[in-house]
Amino acid sequence: MIRLLINVDHVATLRNAREESFPDPIHAAALCEQAGADGIVFHLREDRRHITERDVRLLRETVKGKLDFELSTEPEVVDICCDVAPDLATLVPERREEVTTEGGLNVTANRDRLDTVIPKLYDAGIEQVALFVDPVPEHIRAAADAGANTVELHTGDYANAETEADRRAEAQRLANGAQVAHDAGLRVHAGHGLDYNNFSLFRKTVPHVAEVSIGFAIIARAVLTGMDQAVRDMISVVKK
Structure with missing residues (x-):
């Protein structure tokens, strides 16, 4: 059964829009887990x-399930990730001007930096290191060659x-990419833009997916229905 991890970044976005102390992503994460989420995702930009x-640091202290730390290869953020030692570190591309992550990591172009960062993450005791990649066989195989043990499609x-x-x-x-990843010995995750309406076809078509990361769709629905209901609604879609 696919595991559902919920990204709480957009709760922090709402908090920061008014430079307030609420809504607190830590509280939101707790509500997500209470409603049945398997873990929490965040991206420290x-x-x-x-x-x-x-x-x-508060998420590391309070999250009971799996914690996925999304990050670029920027040295300061990598150091924070190593210090926090989440269950999973997912390396993603990052541009300051983007609204949200716009595509997969170019593994080949970033190989020199990845050759430094990936071993450092493992040495910090992080058991899973994922690269966020487009479903392109060459990129997926390059992720395996770079030392990742997981890809997020x-x-x-x-x-x-x-x-x-x-x-x-x-x-x-995506199905072809998931098969390539599986054949390369990689664990398969997926995420970005998945929601209550489009997940059914994804689930039926794409094999080998162990875990999905979903954020905006759940947080947006929670504004109208409450976090508990929004999470339970997504669980019913993901875990059919």
Whole structure:
């Protein structure tokens, strides 16, 4: 059964929009777990636009399930990740001007830096190191060659498909990528843009997925229904 990890970045975005102390992503994470989520995801960006170092350390202390720390290869953030030692570190591309992560990591172009960062994460006691990649066989195999033991497949193109035919084609791309990852001995995760409406086709089409990271869809629904109901609704979709 696929595990559901919930990204709480957007709770921090709402808090920071008014420079308030609430809503608190730590409280939100606790509510997510109480409603049945398998774990929590956050992205500590270089510019700290949403999650802060204070949030990171409190999440490490309070989250009971799996904790996924998303990060770039920026040295200061890597050092914080190593100090916190989450269950999973997911390396993602990052541009300051982007609203959200826009695509997978170019493993080949970043190989020299990854050759330093990945061993450092393992040495810190982090058991799972993932690279967030597009469902392209060359990128997936490069992730394995770089030493990652997990890939998170970027599902943004699938989520943003404008027609049903395009969505089915993207789902098949993801399925092919998941098979390549599985054959390479990598654990398969997925995320970006998955929601209550598009998850069904993804689940039926893409094999070997152990875990998905979903954030915006759940937080947006929680504004109207409450966090408990929003999480339970997503669990019913993911774990059918």
